[in-house]
Amino acid sequence: MVYYRRKGRFAVTSMTMVKALNSALDNAMERDDSIILLGEDVGVDGGVFRVTDNLIKKYGSARVMDTPLSELGIVGFGIGMSMAGLRAIPEIQFQDFIYTAMDQIISQMAKLRYRTNGDYTLPMVLRTPYAGGVHGGPYHSQSGEEYFATTQGLTVVTPSNPYDAKGLLLSSLNLNDPVIFLEPKRLYYAGKMDVPDDYYTVDLRKAKLLNEGDDISIITYGPAVPLVMNTVKKNNINADVIDLRTINPFDIDAILKSVQKTTRVLIVTESPKMFGVSAEISATLAEKAIDYLSAPILRVAGLDIPIPFALEDYYVPNEKRIMNAVNKIMQYR
């Protein structure tokens, strides 16, 4: 799962996404004592996926806080800290449990800068593992990026590999606005790649062109990226593969540039299709690029049902569904 390497003057270590995120948090906390981690089991236990492993030993329990079990409390506590000049990084153990904090996210976190015209700003990064991959059923596998993407004032970021995970998290920590940082749990331990041990950033709001081709633009992000890349490679599809990296605001320039070249578009997401991120991209392309298109925009997405436990694999997109869509688009005249 190594798409590109970066060697040179920095020491690099072969890391999983979990390790890369841990390294990002470590770098950030070392540089800035206003950063506070908080959440369920993030301290002594190091987080249920080990993203915060060992950080409490280095930074102490005032900065790596094992909180009471309340998502409303964790997010609200982080909001208050960030209002008062700290930079909170709350962790929600699974995206599925974020809903009791949705009021805090929508009513306070997202609106604070706007409704006070910048009197208060909220530098904070809310991290949470999301989507499938661990056969967690309806309450450990949800995607849900749309809830955040549709909320004005939030920046929604999701990495697809260890290098981006670290660089995007460190960039998010430079923003003076709240970020929802969605970590695809299926990619946490999916593979290693060389990641610099030191601090570096990856630009927010910039998509990454993972593969270049002339026939079709495949737009995707987060948990669906490796599937798309494997499918493209295996089937020799001559495709541009665009990894959004930031869902809102997405990189419209990168998308338009590619679509003007290929004139055919497929959007792949693990979250369900109806009212999804793919709908927003399709609509935007209909508004801005209809003259270039030579085929309908198709979508391959999670099915429009809650994610089932035993048969999760039928719910998420797969190679066959992607190839069916690609063939349909390519054959359209």
Added chain:
Amino acid sequence: MIEETDISDEKLLNAYKNLIMERVMDKKMLNASRQGFLPFYIPLMGHEAMHIGLGLALRKQDFIYPYYRDFGVLLQMGIPIDTIMSQVFATANDNALGRAMPDHFSLKKYNIGAVITTVAGHLMSATGIAYARKYREIDGGVLTTFGDGATSTPDFHVAMNFAGVYNLPLVFFCENNGFAISVPTYPNESGQTDAYEETKGMIYKKAEAYGFSGIRVDGTNFIEVYKNTRKALENSNNTPILIEAMSYRMGPHSTADDPNKYRKNDVTEGSEKDPVIVSQRLLKEMNILDDNKIKEIEDETEDSSSKLINKYEKAAKPDKNTILDNLYEEEPWYITEERGDLQ
């Protein structure tokens, strides 16, 4: 925002003037809303003694996260009247460019949190602010206000729990006016709450379950509110506390409300429990006030408040082009595009 613990006569008299100012302004603002100058308004009548007591209790180093019915706290804190009125009337001079409803102040430079309409939506924020200040070893306490209705929300209980678990420098101040719009806090047989009698539920007792103490104070007596709150703030380094102030909402909940439908108005203006009458009685006993002085203050306030209202009713509204500003630090492409929709 006074420094010392004992209040001078002069300060007490000044506090009384602010209390009358709040009463008179409240009537005029309610009137302004009826005449269409304010699309919405949240009346204050009955809350004045709590507000003035809180304003007296807060020190420069303290932080307050208020709720939407706290106009008089800011008056007593000495926040510039132009800042207050520009917010209430959503004028071009408003700090937040008229984006929030009346009395939804946000004044970071005065250590005032951003008032949110969502009932209790700010209580965890206040809790986090208290943690940040403790972490940074900042002197002073954090105080947050809310209504009795707010004590039914998860936010209240979670915030109380966090405050107890982390032993935060936080004063929870409940302005118990007996009602959440039309619903009594603890209904008695006739569906009413009598805020002045022991009710079957007692908000202040909830603190015990979270590991700190709760007290009940007379919310119509600004000196009692001041004394207890100041003590709580001074002691906040040691423990959080919950203060339940008993009062009565003498007016409607908001301009969209008709209280005759759900309650009998037993505390009316000029009656024994009216905070204005209570304050007059207190200050007369202390020989700080007499009937002549009362009349003089009334006339002065009537005059100055009329001028203020006239000024802000006519004040310019914010420029329409500002409404797309400041969603993010860096404007996204779609907001830039939507600027075209304003032309």
